[in-house]
Amino acid sequence: MDELQPGPWRLTTPEKISISKISKRRRGRKAERIAEFESAAIVGVLLGGALGALQIQEAIPRWSQVPESVFVIAHVAAVLLVTTALTERVRTGLLCGVMASISQFLTLLGFYAYSYGIVVSISVIPFQPLRILTYPLAGVIGGYIGQRIAEARSGRSSRPIRRLDR
Amino acid sequence: MVSRSIRIKIALIVLAVLVLFTPFLYPSFTCRIEKEQLHTSVGSPRWIVGPEGGILTMKITIQNAARCDANIESLQFTMYRLINPDNTTEDVSLNDTQAVHTTIPAGGNFTVNFAFEQPFKVGPRAVLVKIAIILQDGSSLEVFDGAIDTTAEQKP
Numbered sequence: 001m002d003e004l005q006p007g008p009w010r011l012t013t014p015e016k017i018s019i020s021k022i023s024k025r026r027r028g029r030k031a032e033r034i035a036e037f038e039s040a041a042i043v044g045v046l047l048g049g050a051l052g053a054l055q056i057q058e059a060i061p062r063w064s065q066v067p068e069s070v071f072v073i074a075h076v077a078a079v080l081l082v083t084t085a086l087t088e089r090v091r092t093g094l095l096c097g098v099m100a101s102i103s104q105f106l107t108l109l110g111f112y113a114y115s116y117g118i119v120v121s122i123s124v125i126p127f128q129p130l131r132i133l134t135y136p137l138a139g140v141i142g143g144y145i146g147q148r149i150a151e152a153r154s155g156r157s158s159r160p161i162r163r164l165d166r
Numbered sequence: 167m168v169s170r171s172i173r174i175k176i177a178l179i180v181l182a183v184l185v186l187f188t189p190f191l192y193p194s195f196t197c198r199i200e201k202e203q204l205h206t207s208v209g210s211p212r213w214i215v216g217p218e219g220g221i222l223t224m225k226i227t228i229q230n231a232a233r234c235d236a237n238i239e240s241l242q243f244t245m246y247r248l249i250n251p252d253n254t255t256e257d258v259s260l261n262d263t264q265a266v267h268t269t270i271p272a273g274g275n276f277t278v279n280f281a282f283e284q285p286f287k288v289g290p291r292a293v294l295v296k297i298a299i300i301l302q303d304g305s306s307l308e309v310f311d312g313a314i315d316t317t318a319e320q321k322p
Contacts, residue, residue, distance in 0.1 A: 054186060066192040074189050078182040085178035153171055 048103025083142025093143015197234035219285030
């Protein structure tokens with residue numbers, strides 16, 4: 001190790017950050033996160049409603065020859081793209097996917113209950129798990145991609161910096 | 167000036183909308199069944215005589231020569247002329263529809279027993295009929311237009 005050279009030292013005072021400033025910053029970040037979660041939930045609800053409305057169209061005879069898997073793939077891809085565009089975290093992506101699943105399910109349930117009665121609407125439930133399970137997963141992937149895009153754009157990393165001095 | 171991130175977001179959302187509507191274009195890209203590809207034949211015409219008259223029954227065989235499956239909803243049977251035993255003819259307009267709800271695989275065939283529900287007091291010697299197939303997508307294909315000899319089964 002190099003020895004310290006004697007000489008004139010200029011002492012500088014560290015930047016003073018008041019506690020109120022820190023707590024303000026924290027509160028600001030918290031509010032930002034809450035806003036992110038809220039907007040992700042709203043996007044999820046709207047997306048699910050739109051997907052539910054499109055799923056109702058699938059029952060029209062003209063589209064009956066289209067395999068259901070094609071619709072499922074298209075819907076999952078759409079959830080993935082929308083979450084990539086509008087979320088910047090895995091958690092918000094997951095929330096968006098979950099809300100889309102719930103919203104689509106409720107839209108369908110409401111439509112069938114209104115049109116054919118509650119018994120028919122309940123009988124639709126067993127045919128929904130495939131979509132319900134895939135949307136949150138698509139949301140997670142979309143959120144992750146959105147996060148990576150945001151990181152690349154801002155040049156920051158959301159990963160915690162590991163302390164090497166421990 | 168729109169920032170790059172906004173442009174990416176808009177592009178992703180537009181792409182999502184396009185992806186969502188792609189399945190609705192699917193029928194235009196897939197194989198379409200033409201009426202010439204559904205070979206239809208009528209066999210075993212038979213009269214079932216009851217108290218109200220005779221009911222004409224027959225076997226309708228449909229062979230799917232298309233390259234894709236045929237999803238059949240129902241058969242529409244239209245009788246437009248009767249040829250009586252004394253060779254006089256009578257123009258009529260009698261319709262009957264029978265639900266089928268089946269899928270005939272490409273290259274496969276399907277036979278259905280068909281009974282024309284309206285009874286005849288005097289059974290005609292032959293009938294001229296049109297048979298149309300209603301597919302699940304709502305389209306209708308007229309696959310048969312000809313005479314059915316209703317006494318063919320009784321002949322040796």
